[in-house]
Amino acid sequence: MAAHRKPRNSPLGGQAARTAATLALASAATATVFEGSGHAEPRLTPAQVKAKVDRLYQEAEVATEKYNGAKEKADAARDALDRLRDEAARRTARLNTARDGLGSVAAAQYRSGGLDPAVQLALTSDPEQYLERAALAEKAGQRQAATVTSVRRELAGIRQLKAESDERLTQLRGHEADLRRQKAAVRGKLDEARSLLARLTAEERARYEAAASGAGRGDTDGSSTGTPGSQADRASGIRGPVTAPSSRAAQAISFARDQLGKPYVWGATGPSAYDCSGLTQAAWRSAGVALPRTTYTQINAGQRVSRSELAPGDLVFFYSGISHVGLYIGGGQMIHAPRPGAPVRVAPIDEMPFAGATRVS
Structure with missing residues (x-):
């Protein structure tokens, strides 16, 4: 019977079983440690964080300019669609x-019974009056024919406008x-940039933000006292007013100086915030x-100009993709809206890879 069966011997008994269990647990713990280490993100130095964040901001500016272009096209398509609909x-x-x-004419003809004109002449008690009316009716018929032609023309025009509106609507949806x-x-x-900056200590973050805002480099963040123009002159090393080649260039520079210290916001064109091309557009506007x-x-x-030909008021561009622009003010300096966290300020044009310049007239 089952009660008389011998218990089966375990291949690992006693101390051997306990040793095997201990080794298994240790192996599992070691595997967990190595697995966790494999997924842990390496600790970046502040310099590495700065380099990555700067790269992300530059990539964000490329995307910002593409956004600005798409918005401009969407706005144009929307305006064209509205005009077509109007x-x-x-x-x-x-x-x-x-x-x-045409409906009024048709109703009048129905009321008259549509009699043949000769029959109407025979039945009338006043032939002269009838003939006078017939002459008027002929003129009315000519006007009626012109009205029919006008109706046909309007119908064709409306069909064409509908086709153009459908095309514009398709374009608008694509731009949106x-x-x-x-x-x-x-x-x-x-x-992603904010996430990287969150890894820095408070002291490291403060140093990074100070560098981003231009503190300690002679640039202005617009927080000091005095007129924006005098801040720009001190920051650029220029003594006295900038000599611009034209009154328009002088006005563009004056406007840009008045914006010093205002925040960078991507897609913004003022008056309280700007991105780089929004600032230059507003200055020249x-x-x-x-x-x-x-x-x-x-x-x-x-007109394209070389770096050696730069004059105050010229637009200066940076990076191979032409993703950043500033307003040149002379002395190797520009006013520009750098990036998030860095307000409109004066900066040297050497701080970014120069890509070209344009003289606006």
């Missing part, structure tokens, strides 16, 4: 008026989709010159 509404109103006129993609790209880069919205279109908005 014109279609006007033509539809004219069409309805013409149709009402691009806008959403570029917005997501900018936010992704900025979120104050001088009566309409610049396009993006860095890669602003570089073609005037």
Whole structure:
């Protein structure tokens, strides 16, 4: 019976079993430690964090300019669509008026019974009056024919406007989709930069922010007293007013100086915040010159000049992708909106890789 069966011997008994269990637990713990170490992010030095954050901000600025371009195209497509819809509404109103006129003529003909003109002449008690009316009717018929032609023309025009509106609507939706993609790209880069900065200690972060705001480098963050112009002169090493080649260039520089210390916000065109191309666009707008919205279109908005030919008021561009722009003020200095966390300030043009310059007129 089952009660008389011998218990089966374990291949590892007593001390051997305990030793094996201990080794298994130790092995599992070691594996866990190594697995966790494999997924842990390495500790970055402050210099490495700064380099990565600077790269992310530069990539975010590239995406910002693409966003600005997509927004400009979307706005243009939306304006064109609105104009087409307004014109279609006007033509539809004219069409309805013409149709009402034709309806009145048709109703009059129905009331007269549509009798043959010869029969009407035979039955009338006043032939002279009838002939006079017939002459008027002939003229009315000519006007009616012209109205029919007008109706046909309006119908064709409305069909054409609808086709153009459908095309513009398709373009608008495409630009809006691009806008959403570029917005997501900018936010992704900025979120990643913030995450990296969060790894720094309070002291390291303070040093980084001080460097970003231009403290200790002779640049101005706009927080000191005095007029914006005098701040710019002190920061650039220029004594006295900048000698601009034209009154418009002088006005653009004066406007840019008045913006010193205002924050960088991507996609912003003022008056309380700017991105780089938003600042240069606003500065030259104050001088009566309409610049396009993006860095890669602003570089073609005037006459190209070499670095050795730079004059105050010129637009200076940076990076191979033409992703950053500043307003040259002389003495190797510019006013620009650098990036998030760094307000509008005066800075040397040597602080970024120079890509070209344009003289606006």
